[in-house]
Amino acid sequence: MSKILAFIESRDNKIKNNGFETASTAVKLGAELGAEVEALLIGSSVSSLAAELGAYGIKKVITAENAELEKYSTTAYTKIVADAVKERGADIVLLSATAMGKDISPRLAAKLEAGLIVDCTEIRTEGGNVIATRPVYAGKAYIEMKVNSAVKIFTLRPNVFKPIHADGVIAETEVMNVQLGDSDFAVKVKEVVVSNEKLDVTEANIVVSGGRGLKAPENFHLVEDLAKVLGGAAGASRAIVDAGWRPHSEQVGQTGKTVAPSLYIAVGISGAIQHLAGMSSSKCIVAINKDKDAPIFQIADYGIIGDAVEIMPVLTEEFKKVLSN
């Protein structure tokens, strides 16, 4: 029988959405496979978070706590996850395809001599096998894959899998005994530099992005204003990042970030294939562009043809009206 271990990411002793998505996916997969499910939390004081995972149906939480684990360390975290997989006898491991999950998972795969499928957007079971679907070629194609090694590792693209609440589940916790030496901290985070407390495009449920069609850097506030009204994040095309209007951390696309929000509004963005690579799995896409033949309209669900600089203030007001109702 299978056993699933879900590594739940936490930073500063907080679990974000990606953690609940991973927990829910593990629970769902466990039900389909008749497999036991356990979640693993690593940090300085994470045991208090176990209850939050219970709310998503996790019955058992393994905690690895140690003051030295407050800041992320690639080597120490990987060792703990690998030890947990072995001690618990898990054969399926789920992680989020976040910066942390992407960092841990390949090293984990090498430690466990396991096959790894990254950035899955769909996971199903077929005759006891786990079949994963993931985008390749920047979303221009999808592949279905399976793992043939004894241990199977999957990372889940954030914002794609639904967190599902479960009532009445109380998570039982078990403390894992961790022993770490200096060599386990060969890589260590010294400091986390937060980019002006702004919501990151990869974590926002709504993203409003601007491109060269905004005409001048001083017009970018039109994008930020709307993002603020919608409680979302502001993104940018590479053209305006390269032009120095916006920082690279806001760039959406192949050489920037991959986002999958429920609403993506592209303002004055032509829709080059490299931009689409970063946002085409968004659930609803809106385009505002003065050129009716701009490629962005081919993937947009809704569009307005016209001058973004004129349309944006009116649109922001309309959203404000509706949202205050």
Place this chain on the structure above:
Amino acid sequence: MNKKGKLMKIAVCVSQVPDTTTKVKVGSDGKSIDPAGVTYIINPYDEFAVEAALQLKEKNGGETLVVSVGKDSNKEAIKKAYAMGIERGILVKSDAEMDSYTVARNLADVLKDYNPDMVLFGKQSIDYDDSQVGGLVAEMLGIPSVGVVVSLNVDGNKAVCEREIEGGKEVVETSLPAAICCQRGLNNPRYPNLKGIMQAKSKAIEEKQPTYTENKTEVLKMTLPKPKAKGKIVGEDASAAAELVRLLREEAKVI
């Protein structure tokens, strides 16, 4: 120079991938792309890795090696690295389909013999967007790794890097030898000059046989995304804004 006062040994791993503008068509096996008409280039992120290797050599003194695993055509990626200034190249030659684990095992076997102080990778290959090989190789070699690196400072036997994470950056310290996976922003890859390009053409590439061929994962099928139904053009100017907001609320139900 590294801690022992020796010159640095710097390795860089490069792959050869379809150009980003490639129109993807599913091939006759139903599992991979149809290669007809596809132009192949060095993986764009690997140019940042090559540039980082050259800068490390220029600053610390040392020697550089480029390694690629794959078909004979991967020599083009090695030649691009040569043209930029890398001195020595090895191709582990195989026509077989290899997953990231298998590629990594072959790279690790070559690198074990070379015993580098620093191994550079791209952040990801833009074909399968795996972001796996750097971490896999590092673990196989038993050395630390840092992914998505946008700044790199080597000082004696350690390196301080900045790497991108959600909502900011991590400042990471690592001991050497280490594997570094390079992200755009780390540097500006140099353009090879004519002399470099000419020399690269005739420079020898060492060939090796694969040491490992057993994949851990299997592709079952490749599909193209379903074409989207044509979107709705709500209007031609600001007067359409109210209607757009209504549709997003009542029809798409996203706000």
